[in-house]
Amino acid sequence: MWPIPRQSRLKKIRSTGFTRNAANRYQKPILRRDTRSPSPSCTVPTRPAADGRPSVAVGPGPVQRIAAAPPPSPGTLVRVAPPYRTRVRPRAPHPRGPARSGTRAREENDAVRDSEWGLVVPLKPLGAAKSRLADAVADAERRTLALAFAKDTVAAALAASAVRNVVVVTNDPTAARHLAALGARIVPDLPDAGLNAALEHGAAALPGRAVAALNADLPALRPAELTRVLRAAWRHRRAFLPDAAGVGTTLLAARPSVPLEPAFGGASRRRHLASGAVELPSTGVPSVRRDVDTAADLRAALELGVGPTTAACLDELPALRGKFAPVGPEGPDGTRGAGRRRDAVRTSGASES
Numbered sequence: 459m460w461p462i463p464r465q466s467r468l469k470k471i472r473s474t475g476f477t478r479n480a481a482n483r484y485q486k487p488i489l490r491r492d493t494r495s496p497s498p499s500c501t502v503p504t505r506p507a508a509d510g511r512p513s514v515a516v517g518p519g520p521v522q523r524i525a526a527a528p529p530p531s532p533g534t535l536v537r538v539a540p541p542y543r544t545r546v547r548p549r550a551p552h553p554r555g556p557a558r559s560g561t562r563a564r565e566e567n568d569a570v571r572d573s574e575w576g577l578v579v580p581l582k583p584l585g586a587a588k589s590r591l592a593d594a595v596a597d598a599e600r601r602t603l604a605l606a607f608a609k610d611t612v613a614a615a616l617a618a619s620a621v622r623n624v625v626v627v628t629n630d631p632t633a634a635r636h637l638a639a640l641g642a643r644i645v646p647d648l649p650d651a652g653l654n655a656a657l658e659h660g661a662a663a664l665p666g667r668a669v670a671a672l673n674a675d676l677p678a679l680r681p682a683e684l685t686r687v688l689r690a691a692w693r694h695r696r697a698f699l700p701d702a703a704g705v706g707t708t709l710l711a712a713r714p715s716v717p718l719e720p721a722f723g724g725a726s727r728r729r730h731l732a733s734g735a736v737e738l739p740s741t742g743v744p745s746v747r748r749d750v751d752t753a754a755d756l757r758a759a760l761e762l763g764v765g766p767t768t769a770a771c772l773d774e775l776p777a778l779r780g781k782f783a784p785v786g787p788e789g790p791d792g793t794r795g796a797g798r799r800r801d802a803v804r805t806s807g808a809s810e811s
């Protein structure tokens with residue numbers, strides 16, 4: 459019956475609203491009688507904080523059961539969905555809003571998908587980490603703080619909508635256990651040849667991805683600020699963010715298939731600039747720049763508001779309580795120091811704040 463003479467073709471288009479090909483593409487939703495058994499309930503490990511608020515999962519803890527939706531009554535017509543894909547973790551709603559249909563929207567959605575980054579977070583063995591805090595705190599507290607910084611950094615990174623996954627490169631078994639419980643993938647530091655070798659090794663675990671190296675000592679990190687930095691980095695082949703002191707680097711990013719070429723350590727801002735990486739704007743992203751090496755850095759981080767694990771350490775460990783009150787003015791509630799911490803809970807899939 460095809461080709462239809464032009465006249466009757468136009469008539470057909472007018473009567474159906476579709477050409478034959480367009481009509482073939484249009485499909486009604488498939489409806490079938492529901493024969494499925496009720497779907498199983500899913501379990502989410504959580505550990506409530508001391509004050510009763512929910513908190514980041516820190517390991518095996520009480521398991522909260524989420525009841526499954528009641529099954530439809532027998533014989534109900536249900537829309538047949540495509541095969542379900544299991545997500546490793548629920549994703550936060552994308553800032554550009556829900557996915558839309560159409561070619562232009564599809565391109566936009568692809569761009570959003572492409573701009574999801576793999577982060578590489580290096581972490582020294584805790585016994586050696588944060589050595590510049592040794593003057594201010596005893597060894598046990600220094601190790602605890604190094605782990606707390608890393609946990610707050612990784613939890614915030616996992617909650618950032620531009621981040622798809624976080625690889626932690628470490629040989630520390632305790633840190634590995636805690637950070638894996640948050641949702642990070644642990645890669646042993648096989649080269650064991652310093653920070654830059656560890657970063658190259660971690661980046662190799664994310665082939666074909668946009669990769670960003672992020673220091674593990676950013677306890678004030680906010681997911682929305684990290685997303686802002688990564689979206690800015692997406693416009694360049696390689697880009698970096700200087701640390702709060704303007705001497706070092708807290709984040710170095712490379713688009714897919716571009717070698718990361720990390721040159722961290724000491725005055726790395728100058729080295730990253732000389733290597734051709736573009737320096738990203740520093741304004742509006744203080745939490746991504748606020749690395750903590752010294753007691754003064756920790757006070758400055760407290761001014762910004764640190765994450766829940768660092769705040770809990772500073773509140774609960776007798777040797778640390780009251781030790782790092784920030785130098786700034788009192789908070790609106792008259793409290794200082796850890797009392798001014800941000801209370802937002804940062805878990806995977808949590809909304810950005």
Ligand SMILES: Nc1nc2c(ncn2[C@@H]2O[C@H](COP(=O)(O)OP(=O)(O)OP(=O)(O)O)[C@@H](O)[C@H]2O)c(=O)[nH]1
Pocket residue numbers: 579580581582586587588589590591627628629647650651652653656673674675723751
């Ligand atoms: N896996 C791995 N991570 C490292 C290594 N060296 C440094 N890092 C991490 O790289 C980031 C910046 O490191 P540094 O500032 O040199 O070390 P730090 O432990 O933060 O502080 P200091 O001991 O005071 O220098 C931190 O997240 C470190 O844990 C390494 O050799 N291997």
Ligand SMILES: C=C(OP(=O)(O)O)C(=O)O
Pocket residue numbers: 673701705706707708721722723724725726727749751
């Ligand atoms: C590792 C670096 O920083 P810091 O030693 O100050 O943590 C760096 O800036 O390259």
